[in-house]
Amino acid sequence: MSAVTSLVEIRGVTKVYRRGRERIEVLHGIDLDIPSGDFVALMGPSGSGKTTLLNLIGGLDTPTGGSITVGDRRIDQLSGGELAAWRASHVGFVFQFYNLLPALSAQRNVELPLLLTDLSAAERRRRARIALTLVGLEDRARHKPRELSGGQEQRVAIARAIVSDPTLLVCDEPTGDLDRATADEVLRLVQMLNREHGKTVVMVTHDPKAAEYARRRVHLDKGTMTAEPISA
Numbered sequence: 001m002s003a004v005t006s007l008v009e010i011r012g013v014t015k016v017y018r019r020g021r022e023r024i025e026v027l028h029g030i031d032l033d034i035p036s037g038d039f040v041a042l043m044g045p046s047g048s049g050k051t052t053l054l055n056l057i058g059g060l061d062t063p064t065g066g067s068i069t070v071g072d073r074r075i076d077q078l079s080g081g082e083l084a085a086w087r088a089s090h091v092g093f094v095f096q097f098y099n100l101l102p103a104l105s106a107q108r109n110v111e112l113p114l115l116l117t118d119l120s121a122a123e124r125r126r127r128a129r130i131a132l133t134l135v136g137l138e139d140r141a142r143h144k145p146r147e148l149s150g151g152q153e154q155r156v157a158i159a160r161a162i163v164s165d166p167t168l169l170v171c172d173e174p175t176g177d178l179d180r181a182t183a184d185e186v187l188r189l190v191q192m193l194n195r196e197h198g199k200t201v202v203m204v205t206h207d208p209k210a211a212e213y214a215r216r217r218v219h220l221d222k223g224t225m226t227a228e229p230i231s232a
Helices: 050-057 080-090 106-116 121-134 150-162 180-197
Strands: 006-019 022-035 039-043 065-070 091-094 168-172 200-204 216-221 224-229
Touching: 006 050, 006 200, 022 050, 022 200, 022 224, 039 050, 039 180, 050 065, 050 168, 050 200, 080 091, 091 150, 106 121, 106 150, 121 150, 150 180, 168 180, 180 200
Parallel strands: 039 200, 039 216, 091 168, 168 200
Antiparallel strands: 006 022, 006 065, 216 224
């Protein structure tokens, strides 16, 4: 039987920040493989390095040492401009506080990542409608964020994250600002995108119940990692 090919391959990754003369090593030689179609929950206490690792996987930051390969690209070797273009094509981001523009409708918020492409306005609208339909908000397309509930805002944010059909869906505490019932609705949506649409998901969460929606948990503590498999 052939080995499963990793979509994300992390080898010996370190991350060091400097504060004046102080050297703070946040990640210590991380090795991690994420197969295509996986759903990984990154867990750990505050300061464990989980958000730093997520940012490296999503190309929002670069490692101090080691390598990060996503697909066939060594993203740790890309320049700033190359990395920005790679993110726009390959990564969908979902954050805790939605980051929607209040003056724009749900439709226009979802279209935003497509402004970086050469798609026509009509095609951008079509793809945004498809994404909103997928998250169950086709009837809220003209509503602005203040006219939506927190759960609906996060679903708009998820639609925005998937509108460009990214390789990776990167979620940073996506339910941290939601009540339990609404959080479960959002997590079921993310799980559906993983299981039915084949999206590879990497999610940072401190919530064990949120992590139950993932296929695997990866625990970080003081910049080192242990893995715990989960049955899908």
